[in-house]
Amino acid sequence: MERPRAVERVLREAAPHEIFDALRALIERRHHAVSVELLMADYAMTELRLVHVLPHTAPPLSLLGTAAGRAFSTQEPHCVEGPGATVTVFVPVSVRGDRLGVLSITLPGGTDGIGTDYIGTDHSGTDGIGPDGPGTDGSGANSLGPGMKEEFRGYADALAHEIVVAERDTDLFLQARRTERLTLAAEMQWQLLPGRSCSRPEYSIGAQLEPAYAIFGDSFDWSASADDLVLTVSNGMGEGIDAALLTNLAVNALRNARRAGLDLAGQAFLADQAIYGQHQGHQYLSTLLLRFHLPTGDVEIIDAGSPRIWRLRADVVEPIEMDPQMPLGMFEDSVYIPQRFAVLPGDRLLFISDGVYDALSPAGEKYSLHALARVIIDTRLLPASQVPRAMLEELLGHRGSGPASDDSLVVCLDWHGRPSAA
Numbered sequence: 462m463e464r465p466r467a468v469e470r471v472l473r474e475a476a477p478h479e480i481f482d483a484l485r486a487l488i489e490r491r492h493h494a495v496s497v498e499l500l501m502a503d504y505a506m507t508e509l510r511l512v513h514v515l516p517h518t519a520p521p522l523s524l525l526g527t528a529a530g531r532a533f534s535t536q537e538p539h540c541v542e543g544p545g546a547t548v549t550v551f552v553p554v555s556v557r558g559d560r561l562g563v564l565s566i567t568l569p570g571g572t573d574g575i576g577t578d579y580i581g582t583d584h585s586g587t588d589g590i591g592p593d594g595p596g597t598d599g600s601g602a603n604s605l606g607p608g609m610k611e612e613f614r615g616y617a618d619a620l621a622h623e624i625v626v627a628e629r630d631t632d633l634f635l636q637a638r639r640t641e642r643l644t645l646a647a648e649m650q651w652q653l654l655p656g657r658s659c660s661r662p663e664y665s666i667g668a669q670l671e672p673a674y675a676i677f678g679d680s681f682d683w684s685a686s687a688d689d690l691v692l693t694v695s696n697g698m699g700e701g702i703d704a705a706l707l708t709n710l711a712v713n714a715l716r717n718a719r720r721a722g723l724d725l726a727g728q729a730f731l732a733d734q735a736i737y738g739q740h741q742g743h744q745y746l747s748t749l750l751l752r753f754h755l756p757t758g759d760v761e762i763i764d765a766g767s768p769r770i771w772r773l774r775a776d777v778v779e780p781i782e783m784d785p786q787m788p789l790g791m792f793e794d795s796v797y798i799p800q801r802f803a804v805l806p807g808d809r810l811l812f813i814s815d816g817v818y819d820a821l822s823p824a825g826e827k828y829s830l831h832a833l834a835r836v837i838i839d840t841r842l843l844p845a846s847q848v849p850r851a852m853l854e855e856l857l858g859h860r861g862s863g864p865a866s867d868d869s870l871v872v873c874l875d876w877h878g879r880p881s882a883a
Contacts, residue, residue, distance in 0.1 A: 468619045477627035481512060484620055494566050495547055499554070499620070500529055501562040501637040504651065505673035506850045509533065509563055512637040521640065529563045534847065536560070538610055546570025552613045556621040558660030560846060564617045644675045646705040651676075653712055655683055658846035663755045663879050664690060668872040669849035671816075671857070678704030678746075679814050679868035682712055684719060690753040691719060694812040694872050695746055696768045703744070711736055711746045711789055725752050729763050729789065729797040736790025745790035749812060756879050758804045763797050765789050768870065769818070771833075773809040773841060778834045781810075806878035809845070811837060816869035817856055828856060848873040 468487065475483035485497040500509035500522060508521035509529050524530035532539040532551035540550040549567045553560065624634050643651065650670070658667045666683060670676045678697015683690065693715055697704045714732035723731065729750055736745060749767030753760050766788035770781040781802065787795045804810065818828060836855045840848045849871035856869060 468616060469623075472619055472623045477629075477631040478633045480623045480627055481620065484616060488566060488616060492566070493569055495569055496565070496567045498565040499562060500565060501634060502533065502560060503638050503640050503673075504643070504647075505640070505671070506657070506669060508640060510637050510640065512562075512634060529565060533560060533563050538613060543567065550609075550613060552617040554617045554621045554624070556618070556625055558658050558665060558846065559656035560658055561621055561624060564613070564620065566613065639674075641674050644701070646678075646701050647674055647676045649702075649705040649709060650678075650680060653680060653682075653709055655681075659683065659685075660846075661685065661690075661755075663877055664753070665845040665875045665877070666692075666872065667844070667846035667849050668870070669853055671853045671869045677701060677868050678708045679816065679870040680708045680712055681812075681870065681872050682715065684716075685755075688755050690755060691725075692751045692753070692872075692874070693748060694768050694814075694870070695748045696766075696814045696870070697868060698744055698746060707736070707740070707744050707746060710739060711748065715748075715750070725750055725761050725763055725799050726797045729765060730795070733765075733787075733789045733795050733797070734793075737793050740790060742791055742793070745788040747788045753804070753876075758806075758876060758878060760802050760804060761799045762802065763799050765797065766791075768812050768814045771811040771813065771837060773811070773837055774805065774807070776838065776841065778837050804876040806876060808876045809841070809848075810874045810876070811848075811852075812870075812872040812874075814868060814870035816867035817852075817871065819867060845873040845875040 468484070471483050471487055472480045481499050488494050488497045499512040501512055502508070502524070503510055503521070507524055509524060509527075510521045511519045513519070522529050524533060528539055528541045528549070529551045532553050536553045536555060538550060538552045540548050543549050547567050547569055549565060552564045552566070554562045554564050628634055654668075657669060658665070660666070668681050670679055677700050678695070680695045680697065681693065683692045685691075693712070695708060695711060697708050699707060711732050714735035715728050718728040718731040729748075732748070745766075747766035747768070749770070750763040750765065751760055752762075762783060763786060764783040765786050767783075767785075770783075772779055772781050783800050786797055789795075813833070817833070818830075832855075836852050839855075840851045843851055852871050853869055
């Protein structure tokens with residue numbers, strides 16, 4: 462069996478655009494696989510697209526109603542029977558909670574490449590991996606034995622880490638994510654973002670922007686240390702390149718201050734000065750800055766004309782109101798004073814930009830607060846990584862298929878609390 466370190470070494474030694482080819486050759490050799498494919502989630506988080514050298518490609522797979530989409534959504538391996546007694550295993554490709562795509566491995570029928578180490582049983586009592594390969598419970602829900610599940614997860618995890626590194630040096634994986642061409646402003650914005658989800662024992666975050674291929678200035682950013690999570694959410698001003706440039710300036714000023722060790726007020730002050738110095742108050746940015754103390758759940762917050770915050774606690778939805786302060790860059794020498802609140806294990810926080818509240822139906826009706834509260838309740842059982850996409854789908858149903866007049870941003874944070882030492 463290929464050990465994890467051996468797999469990682471094979472990927473590290475491959476050229477950036479060939480890391481998947483190296484993994485595919487390894488899996489084909491080890492398991493006599495019929496085919497091995499990598500599917501990347503597109504920017505809108507609605508499809509999975511096959512990684513190929515452009516212009517060669519294949520029709521995308523929907524994230525809804527497909528086996529690959531199920532593996533992506535549940536973040537668990539899923540397998541289905543195919544023609545000729547083959548079995549295709551779909552394994553999520555994720556890194557630290559950021560969902561990148563799905564690894565598809567089609568195994569032959571019979572015992573070739575599949576040893577008895579992989580025998581497993583699912584909850585229905587049906588063999589998951591027997592002498593003849595992965596089994597099924599008859600409904601498409603399959604069980605991988607622990608040996609095979611661990612090995613396939615190891616392949617996918619190693620690939621995910623290498624993709625993140627390789628994207629600095631190749632466009633192959635970024636191009637695969639596109640169902641259409643990005644606007645230049647959207648290209649700038651997506652390159653600025655940290656990811657679309659992340660998780661640690663204390664919290665889980667999910668975020669999504671729409672329109673995914675033509676976003677303007679809405680943005681989010683996060684960074685965690687041993688005891689703190691810093692989260693910023695910005696509601697962009699303007700359209701197109703101007704909006705993207707303004708947001709890029711603000712985010713990089715905040716990062717510069719954060720990495721210099723400044724506290725939250727210092728970060729806001731430095732970003733405020735950078736934007737005002739560039740635009741003299743003609744352009745400014747509404748931003749929410751938060752620092753979560755991971756051991757206690759204490760939250761320090763600066764509401765600089767921010768997106769709105771909603772809290773779901775014990776099935777009760779309520780807004781979190783803070784004293785508003787000046788947007789970043791509106792006036793010279795603004796002073797920012799942090800405020801505080803606390804989160805409890807089980808709390809869900811949602812940060813929502815004006816593009817959601819101000820979205821109009823074809824009849825000219827605004828998306829109501831009642832509708833927003835309802836969709837927050839309706840999505841309460843979904844993990845944080847899936848909530849923003851589900852809420853924005855609901856918004857699209859209200860707005861219709863016409864072009865959006867503004868960005869829409871949803872960030873969802875589930876607070877778990879730090880596990881006890883016990």
